[in-house]
Amino acid sequence: xxxxxxxxxQDVVLVLKLLSPSGKGWTYAEIGEELGMSxxxxxxxxxxxxxxxxxxxxxxxxxxxxxxxxxxxxxxVKYAFPVYRGTLTRGIPTSYAxxxxxxxxxxxxxxxxxxxxxxxxxRGAELSPLYKTVPxxxxxxxxxxxxxALIDAxxxxxxxxxxxxxxxxxxxxxxxxxxxANSP
Numbered sequence: 006x007x008x009x010x011x012x013x014x015q016d017v018v019l020v021l022k023l024l025s026p027s028g029k030g031w032t033y034a035e036i037g038e039e040l041g042m043s044x045x046x047x048x049x050x051x052x053x054x055x056x057x058x059x060x061x062x063x064x065x066x067x068x069x070x071x072x073x074x075x076x077x078x079x080x081x082v083k084y085a086f087p088v089y090r091g092t093l094t095r096g097i098p099t100s101y102a103x104x105x106x107x108x109x110x111x112x113x114x115x116x117x118x119x120x121x122x123x124x125x126x127x128r129g130a131e132l133s134p135l136y137k138t139v140p141x142x143x144x145x146x147x148x149x150x151x152x153x154a155l156i157d158a159x160x161x162x163x164x165x166x167x168x169x170x171x172x173x174x175x176x177x178x179x180x181x182x183x184x185x186a187n188s189p
Contacts, residue, residue, distance in 0.1 A: 012057040014086045014136040015042060017078075019050040020059045020069045021152045022142070024181035031065045039145060041138025071178050078156055078178075079171050082135075088161040091131030096122045097140050099132055101166050103154035105173055110166060118157065132157060152177060 018040055023031075031039075037047035047065075055063035058073045077085075096119030097103075101110045119129035122140035134140060135153060143150035155177070158170035 010053060012053055012059070012085065013050070015040070015046065015138075016050040016054045016057070016059070017082065017086070017156075018136050018139060018142065018149075018153070019047060020054050020074060021156075022146070022149055023060075023065065023067075023069055024152070024178065025146060025148050026181075033065065036065060040136075040142045069178075075175055075178055078159065078174060082156060083160040086135055086160070088157070089133040090161075091121070091133070093128060094119065094121045094131045095128055096120045096125035096131065097143065098127050098129065099134070099154045100157040100160075100162055100170075102127075102129065103157075104151055106154065106158055106166065106170060109169055109173075118161070132161065135160075148177075148181075 019036065022036060022040060033044040033047040033051075037044045040047065042050070051060060051065060051067070052063040054060045055067065057077075058070055059077065060067040061070055093116055098107070098117050099120050100118045101107065102112070102117030102119070115130070117127060117129040118132040119125060119127050120134040120140040120143075121131050124144075125140070135156060139153055143153055152174065155170045155174040158166045159174070162170060
């Protein structure tokens with residue numbers, strides 16, 4: 006029996022953060038601060054991500070395994086980490102209401118999906134973020150914000166939204182940090 010815990014939502018957020026141009030050379034304390042977690046939580050996230058095949062090895066110097074990451078995000082994330090919808094709230098737009106999808110999909114007139122966040126500027130329908138610190142981390146890193154919004158469109162969107170989100174997410178993962186990649 007395996008006693009190691011399964012992949013957690015914050016592990017996916019950490020792997021996505023490692024795709025950013027500044028994704029190399031982080032310490033666990035630095036990336037933890039960026040993502041709103043402790044250094045020990047960041048270390049455990051990297052370990053679980055490597056065990057799950059999303060990182061090549063359990064260290065921040067590891068490149069994300071792009072093929073496995075895309076497969077999981079496209080086919081598994083909506084089942085592993087389902088969306089919970091809530092009431093109208095103030096927050097940060099996500100899914101089709103955030104960039105880049107808000108430029109590609111017209112608003113249906115419904116309240117936009119938002120991550121609940123007291124400092125948010127948009128009133129919309131609450132959509133649970135992948136991890137509780139996502140709204141604050143997304144405000145610090147526009148590239149991470151776009152990746153997380155695309156993942157939300159995959160997690161809860163209609164077929165057309167999912168199709169466009171998958172295409173956009175795949176393009177971003179394939180092109181992210183290519184110059185520094187140590188993956189095959």
